[in-house]
Amino acid sequence: MSKATVSRVLNNKGDVDASTAIRVREVIAATGYTPSARAVGLAKGRTQTVGMLVPGLTWPWMGDVLQGVADVLEAMGYGLLLNTMNRGADSLTQFARHVSANAFDGLLLIEPPDTLxxxxxxxxxxxxxVMIDDRGDHPGFPSVATSNKQGAVDAARHLLATGRRRMAVVTGPSQFGCTRDRTDGFRSTLEDAGVPLEEKFLIEGDFTRDGGRxxxxxxxxxxxExxxxxxxxxxxxxxxxxxxxAAGRAVPDDVAVIGFDDIPIAAHTQPALTTVRQPSREMGEAAARMLLSxxxxxxxxxxxxxxxxxxxVRDSAP
Incomplete structure (x- = not known):
């Protein structure tokens, strides 16, 4: 019995003798054989694999994004080829080789530096x-993001509702679109409430713990004050x-503090951190679904x- 005959039976071709088709299916049932999804994909000109390019794996919310991506791809029979930019130009060269070799059908990315x-x-x-969390603000790319501006509006409204009037903002790097959106949302909400944000209270940080301090x-x-x-x-x-x-200022009695992301450590700081939850896993899921569509x-x-x-809402800004 040839491979071609088995293939025609598996693909329901009508040119196989009925008795032969029955014998083929009996053997398949007895051996528990299932067709290789990858082989089927290659036969159709597809790898059944999605590539993903990220700056690295140390960002606190990266694991949730990856889990969301992996859940959707696995459910649809796709594999994931993950590429990081840990080695700079060498990493980009390796990634370009994968592209040239048609190693994946489409790409998900969180834009690494110097790759635009x-x-x-x-x-x-x-x-x-599909771009996830478009920090560089590239409107031409299909993308999935979170409501950065509205999250900052909600943070400002909460602080105002608790009676806070002299507030500072520690921003992310100014070149990121999410920084601009979060700053605009917070600032405009204070202005609408008649509590303008003084420029000296707007301080650029770098998204690290040391940078915040x-x-x-x-x-x-x-x-x-x-x-x-x-x-x-x-x-x-x-x-x-x-x-x-370290400065002897009590939180939240003297100063209320709100963050953004809701990474796992947020619930375990002293006091527990009030924060804007960024739905990282859902963003990964949505990006994977968009690409597969x-x-x-x-x-x-x-x-x-x-x-x-x-x-x-937690104890740092109840």
Whole structure:
């Protein structure tokens, strides 16, 4: 019995003698054979694999994004080829080899530094890709993001509702779109409430714990009276808590603190951190579904897919 005959039976071709088809299916049932999804994909010109390019795996919310991606891909019979940029140009060269070898059908990415030119070329060539958390603000890319501006609005409203009036913001790096959105949302909400944000209270950080502590330190050393701080990610918020504790400022009695992301450590700081939950796992799921729909022949949506944030109230700003 030839491989070609077995293949025709498995693919329900009508040109196989009925008795032969019965014998083939009896053997299949007896051996428990199942067709290789990868082999079927290759026969159709597909790898049944999705590539993913990320800066690295140390970002606190990266694991949740990856889990969301993996859950959707696994359910649909796809594999995941993960690429990081830990080795800079060497990593990009290795990733480019995978692209040239047609190692995957489409790409999910969280934009690593110094890759935009290459990624833009791929996108312009028509290669299917979806950007997650578009920090560089590239409106031409299909993308999934969270409601950064609304999350900051919710943080500002909560601080105002608890009576806070002299607030500082520790931002992320100014080149990131999420930084601009979070700053605009917080600032405009204070202005609408008649509590404008003073420029000296708007301090750029770097999304690290040390960066949060160092950003707020000069205000504390100068004896500035603050009653609220919005740090634009949880790691910086933890740094702010460190600095306030060292300066003898009680949280939340003297100063309320709100972060952004709701990474696992947020529930275990002292005091537990009030924060804006960024739905990282849901973002990964949505991006994977969007890419698989494109691979199935559906067009990409014209607008970014937005997964909403939510305010998680804990002891640092009850």
């Amino acid at each position: 030119s290459y990624i833009s070329g791929l996108h312009e060539s028509g290669f299917p890709m 160092e950003a707020i330190q000069p205000l504390l050393e100068a004896g500035v 603050l009653d609220g701080v919005f740090a634009q990610n949880d790691l910086m918020a933890v740094g702010v808590l460190d600095a306030l504790r 494109r691979l199935a022949g559906e067009p990409f949506p014209h607008e970014p897919h937005i997964v909403p944030t939510s305010l998680i």
